[in-house]
Structures are given as structure tokens and as C-alpha cells.
Amino acid sequence: MSGMMNAGAAWRLLRTDPSVGDQRVARDTVKRVVGFARPHRRIIAVFLALTVIDASTVIVTPLLVQKVLDKGIAAGDRSVVTWVALAMAGFAIFSAVLGVVSAWLSSRIGEGLIYDLRTQVFGHVQRQSMAFFTRTQTGALVSRLNNDVIGAQRAFTSTLSTTVSNVIAVLVVGVTMLALSWQVTLLCVALFPFLFLASRWVSARLAGLTREQMNGNADLGNVMTERFNVGGAMLLKLFGRRHEEDALFASKAAVVRDLGVKITLTTRVFGAAMVLVPALATALVYGVGGQLVISKSLSVGTLVALATLLLRLLGPLQGLSNVRIDIMTALVSFERVFEVLDLPSLVQERPDAEQVPPGAASLEFDDVSFTYPGSEELSLPSLEGVARPESGSSGPVLQGLTFAARPGEMVALVGPSGAGKTTVTHLVARLYDVDSGAVLVGGSDVRDVTLQSIEDAVGYVTQDAHLFHDTIRNNLLYARPGVGDDAIWGALEAAQIATMVHRLPDGLDTVVGDRGYRLSGGERQRLAIARLLLKSPAIVVLDEATAHLDSESEAAVQRALDAALEGRTSLVIAHRLSTVREADRILVLDEGRIVQQGTHGELLAEGGLYADLYRTQFLDDSAVSEEAAARA
Numbered sequence: 323m324s325g326m327m328n329a330g331a332a333w334r335l336l337r338t339d340p341s342v343g344d345q346r347v348a349r350d351t352v353k354r355v356v357g358f359a360r361p362h363r364r365i366i367a368v369f370l371a372l373t374v375i376d377a378s379t380v381i382v383t384p385l386l387v388q389k390v391l392d393k394g395i396a397a398g399d400r401s402v403v404t405w406v407a408l409a410m411a412g413f414a415i416f417s418a419v420l421g422v423v424s425a426w427l428s429s430r431i432g433e434g435l436i437y438d439l440r441t442q443v444f445g446h447v448q449r450q451s452m453a454f455f456t457r458t459q460t461g462a463l464v465s466r467l468n469n470d471v472i473g474a475q476r477a478f479t480s481t482l483s484t485t486v487s488n489v490i491a492v493l494v495v496g497v498t499m500l501a502l503s504w505q506v507t508l509l510c511v512a513l514f515p516f517l518f519l520a521s522r523w524v525s526a527r528l529a530g531l532t533r534e535q536m537n538g539n540a541d542l543g544n545v546m547t548e549r550f551n552v553g554g555a556m557l558l559k560l561f562g563r564r565h566e567e568d569a570l571f572a573s574k575a576a577v578v579r580d581l582g583v584k585i586t587l588t589t590r591v592f593g594a595a596m597v598l599v600p601a602l603a604t605a606l607v608y609g610v611g612g613q614l615v616i617s618k619s620l621s622v623g624t625l626v627a628l629a630t631l632l633l634r635l636l637g638p639l640q641g642l643s644n645v646r647i648d649i650m651t652a653l654v655s656f657e658r659v660f661e662v663l664d665l666p667s668l669v670q671e672r673p674d675a676e677q678v679p680p681g682a683a684s685l686e687f688d689d690v691s692f693t694y695p696g697s698e699e700l701s702l703p704s705l706e707g708v709a710r711p712e713s714g715s716s717g718p719v720l721q722g723l724t725f726a727a728r729p730g731e732m733v734a735l736v737g738p739s740g741a742g743k744t745t746v747t748h749l750v751a752r753l754y755d756v757d758s759g760a761v762l763v764g765g766s767d768v769r770d771v772t773l774q775s776i777e778d779a780v781g782y783v784t785q786d787a788h789l790f791h792d793t794i795r796n797n798l799l800y801a802r803p804g805v806g807d808d809a810i811w812g813a814l815e816a817a818q819i820a821t822m823v824h825r826l827p828d829g830l831d832t833v834v835g836d837r838g839y840r841l842s843g844g845e846r847q848r849l850a851i852a853r854l855l856l857k858s859p860a861i862v863v864l865d866e867a868t869a870h871l872d873s874e875s876e877a878a879v880q881r882a883l884d885a886a887l888e889g890r891t892s893l894v895i896a897h898r899l900s901t902v903r904e905a906d907r908i909l910v911l912d913e914g915r916i917v918q919q920g921t922h923g924e925l926l927a928e929g930g931l932y933a934d935l936y937r938t939q940f941l942d943d944s945a946v947s948e949e950a951a952a953r954a
């Protein structure tokens with residue numbers, strides 16, 4: 323921690339973006355930053371005090387050198403030499419201890435701040451509505467936040483301490499040098515503007531290059547994350563795109579390589595200037611100071627002290643010339659984090675929200691219309707260009723939907739692809755809010771009850787049931803933490819998957835793999851059903867996807883579904899003949915409207931869209947024969 327700027331600090335300084343210095347940061351941001359610092363204020367105060375002590379003691383060694391040369395060596399006084407040498411050693415130990423303590427305090431402040439920001443951001447982001455997650459490239463958001471959180475932390479550790487330390491060092495060293503020899507000091511200082519100009523030029527150029535390199539790296543990262551997950555890797559293989567992918571990756575990696583070379587070269591030019599200016603200034607000190615020593619107006623000790631002090635003035639002076647950019651960079655990082663923290667969720671819980679009535683099992687849609695939120699309702703300016711949200715709204719997806727499911731009833735949704743079936747199911751657990759009309763669970767508008775109670779009342783099995791990369795046990799416990807193995811096996815049994823789990827070498831402790839890819843589609847779906855059974859909600863929403871199941875696992879899934887639906891109110895996106903036959907009511911959706919509703923028999927007799935869907939979607943050969951048998 324000397325006053326001299328270290329290489330790391332110089333490098334960071336060069337990598338910051340000078341254009342940031344021109345940005346305006348809201349006054350509120352500064353206030354909020356202070357708010358974040360408040361819990362750490364005691365440590366910050368001690369840390370700053372140590373920084374001041376450290377910066378003001380940079381003159382100690384040069385002054386001791388002066389003393390040993392003039393009063394010790396030149397005067398032939400051995401005791402002075404001994405004392406000064408001991409003082410030097412003592413001071414070195416003191417500095418080292420100070421350095422360690424300062425680093426410890428600084429990391430406690432920095433890591434504490436990172437912790438505060440991270441936990442707040444995580445809590446806030448996970449409470450965002452689904453619209454946020456469908457519109458934002460979550461990977462980009464995560465990496466952006468990681469960088470910004472670290473940028474913000476830097477404000478409290480390096481930026482704050484280097485600024486304080488630089489100011490003190492410039493004052494103390496400057497005054498000491500002037501006191502030692504104002505003529506030599508002024509001469510040397512005249513050289514510094516050249517160094518500043520060089521560093522300005524290099525930092526502007528380097529900032530541009532660095533930004534390009536970051537984009538290039540982000541591009542590379544995207545290519546890798548998209549291709550190295552199970553889905554991407556599979557697509558790549560199935561389409562035989564190895565060579566094209568190699569070429570694509572190579573071209574992107576080449577951009578990063580070339581930029582890396584340019585950056586090194588530019589940095590080197592700057593490094594040369596960093597070495598050259600102090601070397602020239604030192605030459606000047608000895609050239610001019612040497613003359614003064616010969617004419618006896620300066621002592622040798624003072625000359626050497628001046629030369630040493632000069633080197634300690636350079637770094638702090640240069641650091642101060644960039645202080646505005648440094649501070650703005652940190653504030654901009656804070657602002658980006660705050661922007662995410664300030665983003666309101668499109669689905670808000672009312673302050674006076676109540677619980678869903680106990681045992682609520684009815685479901686009602688009352689004249690519901692819905693449009694997916696557009697980017698104007700949900701935008702994150704700092705992510706534009708990184709995550710590219712689609713623009714504009716898609717127009718109404720559901721219009722004037724009215725239907726009801728009494729407790730224990732099964733309502734089936736059918737309709738062509740894109741008719742809005744999945745969207746209807748999303749509205750039940752308030753993943754989105756309706757534009758007009760109301761969704762009622764147990765007679766309460768879902769907007770009047772707590773999100774937790776609605777999430778508890780409704781259970782989902784979606785088409786591509788998500789499993790965490792964790793053990794089967796932990797995936798199941800997600801639905802109901804703390805239940806014993808008996809309950810888990812009971813649910814697995816009912817979901818027709820117990821035998822398969824028993825056969826696995828690690829049983830319940832088998833890790834399911836990324837997104838559950840180590841399991842077959844049917845197995846994954848049955849695990850999801852077991853998870854639902856453990857949760858045991860009164861209302862079940864499920865998307866029957868059977869396209870990827872063979873007839874055996876389809877039969878198993880069917881039995882599992884029967885268990886899941888038993889005694890519960892259900893809303894089912896139906897793909898099976900048996901489901902539509904059993905449904906108490908079938909809603910036929912087309913372009914976001916209910917065009918027909920009734921039982922299977924009624925709708926078949928009515929003809930129209932249902933009859934068409936029946937022929938194209940539900941009726942396969944076996945069904946034909948079943949129907950024929952039933953009629954006979």
C-alpha cells in the first residue's frame with residue numbers, strides 16, 4: 323500500500339471507460355449508495371484512518387535516507403547510522419502490518435457489500451413475474467449483475483481508498499519536496515502534464531478496445547452456453563453442424579485474439595511512458611540537483627530524498643487525474659444494480675391480501691381477456707443490446723373467456739396450436755395478471771389473495787416438467803420440504819415410478835442430470851406427478867403431453883394422472899381421447915376465444931371445430947376400434 327500507484331491499479335485505470343465521466347448520475351443514487359455503506363460505517367472509518375496514516379508516512383523512508391546520508395555517513399557518525407537503519411527496519415514492519423490490516427478491513431467492507439447487493443438482487447429478481455423471465459435473457463442479466471455488483475464493491479474499497487490516499491500523498495510529498503528544494507520540485511512537476519496527456523490518449527483507445535473485447539468474450543460465452551447444454555448439443559449433433567460450429571467459434575475467438583494483441587501493444591506503449599517520464603524526471607533531479615550540491619546549496623542526502631520522493635508523487639498525481647472517471651464508473655455500476663432493484667413486478671401482491679379460503683377447490687374465469695405484456699411495460703435499459711427483448715405487444719391472446727369448474731370437476735381444454743390453452747393455465751396461479759375480467763379460486767379473485775396461498779392451492783404438471791440438477795429426493799422435497807421417505811415412496815408409487823426408482827443403484831439419491839435429461843420423457847413426467855402428489859393441492863393444472871411416450875409409459879403416465887386428478891378440481895390441456903371422454907366439460911378454444919363447450923358427446927353431436935379436432939388429434943386407430951366396440 324505505498325502511495326505509488328501499483329501496476330494493477332494502473333491497469334484498472336486504463337480499462338475504465340473515460341466516456342463514463344460524462345454521464346450524469348442521479349443524486350438519489352449517491353444517497354442510496356451512502357445508505358448501503360451505513361451498516362459498514364465503523365469499519366469504513368477505521369479503514370480510512372489507516373489509509374490516511376499509510377499515505378502520510380510515504381515520506382518517512384526518503385527522509386530517513388536523507389538523514390543517514392547527511393548526518394550519518396557524511397558526518398561519520400556510526401550511532402546515527404545504526405539508529406536510522408533500525409528506524410527503517412521498524413518502519414518497514416509497521417507498514418507491512420498496516421498493509422495486512424487495511425487489506426483485511428477493505429475485504430470485509432467489499433465482501434459485505436457484495437453480499438448485501440447479491441442477496442437483495444436475488445430476492446428481488448425471483449419475485450418478478452413470469453413476463454420478466456420470458457423477456458429477459460437471464461444469463462445476460464446474471465453476468466451483468468455479477469460485474470456490476472463487483473464494480474459497486476470497488477467503489478468502497480479501491481476507489482475510496484486510492485482517492486483518499488492519493489490526495490494525502492500528493493499533499494504530504496508535494497509539501498515535503500517543496501520544503502527540501504522548491505526549484506527542483508517545480509522543474510520536475512513541469513514534466514507531468516506530458517505523462518497525463520499520454521495516459522489520456524492511451525486510456526481512451528484502450529477503453530474502446532476493451533469494450534470490444536468484452537463484447538467478443540460475451541459472444542464466445544453465448545456460443546458456448548447455447549451449445550454445451552444438453553438441448554443445444556443434441557441439436558448440433560442431429561443437424562450435423564460440427565464444421566460450421568467450429569468455423570463460427572473460430573471466427574469469434576479470432577476477434578478476441580486480435581483484440582488481445584492490440585490491447586497488449588497499447589498497454590505496453592503506456593507502460594513505456596510510465597517508465598520514461600519518471601526516468602526523465604529523475605535525470606532532471608540529478609542534473610539540476612547535482613549542480614546545486616556542487617555549489618553547496620543542497621546536501622547529497624536531500625538530493626537522494628528528492629529523487630525518491632519524486633517517484634512517490636507520480637502515481638498519486640496520475641490517479642487523481644482519473645478520479646472522476648473512477649467514481650463515475652462505480653456509481654454507474656450502482657445505478658445498474660438499483661435499476662434492477664427498482665423494477666416493479668408486474669404481478670404485485672396487495673398489501674391487504676388475504677389467504678385463499680381453506681379447502682378452496684372451485685375455479686372460475688369471468689369474462690377474462692389477456693395480452694402478454696410488451697417490452698414497454700417491462701424494460702431494463704441497461705440490458706438493451708445485451709438481452710434483446712422483442713419489441714411491441716402481440717395483441718390479445720385471450721378474449722372474453724368465461725367458464726367454471728366446481729370442486730372435483732375436470733375441465734378439459736382443447737384447440738389448435740396457438741389457440742391460447744397454455745396461456746389459460748398460466749392465469750390460474752397468477753403467473754400473469756388479466757387485462758380485464760377476473761380469475762377466481764375458491765370464490766376469491768386471485769389478485770385479492772396472497773401469492774403464497776394461491777401457489778399452495780394450485781399444482782401444475784407442465785409439458786416439459788422442470789427438474790433441478792439434484793437428487794430425486796431433493797427434487798421431490800421441493801414440493802413439501804421435510805416429509806419422510808415413506809411419503810416420498812407413497813407418491814412415487816401412485817405416480818407409477820417407484821419400481822424404476824428402486825432399480826436405480828442410488829435410488830432416491832440418484833442425480834437427475836441437467837434439467838432431468840438423464841430420465842426419459844415419461845419418467846420425468848411421472849416424477850413431476852409424484853412431486854405434485856406430495857404437494858397435494860386442491861386444484862391441479864396439467865398439460866398432458868404424450869407425443870413422446872410409447873404406449874407402455876403412456877399407460878403408466880395415464881395411471882399416474884388418474885391418481886393426481888382423483889378427488890381434485892382440474893384444468894387439463896387434453897391430448898388423449900380418454901381425458902376428453904371423462905371431462906365434465908370441454909372448452910374448445912380457437913384464437914383466444916371459447917368457440918364451443920360441453921361434454922364429449924354433446925360436442926361431437928354439435929359438429930364444428932371439436933368434431934374436426936376429434937378426427938385429427940384424438941382419434942387414432944385404436945380409438946376408432948374402441949369407439950366401434952362401444953357402439954356395437
Ligand SMILES: Nc1ncnc2c1ncn2[C@@H]1O[C@H](COP(=O)(O)OP(=O)(O)OP(=O)(O)O)[C@@H](O)[C@H]1O
Nearest residue numbers: 456694716719737738739740741742743744745746
Ligand atoms: N410469453 C409470451 N409472450 C408473448 N406471447 C406469447 C407468450 N407465450 C405465448 N404467446 C403467444 O400466445 C398465443 C397462445 O399461446 P399458447 O401457448 O397459449 O397456445 P397453446 O394453445 O397452448 O398452443 P400449443 O398447443 O401449441 O401449446 C400464441 O400466439 C403465442 O405466440
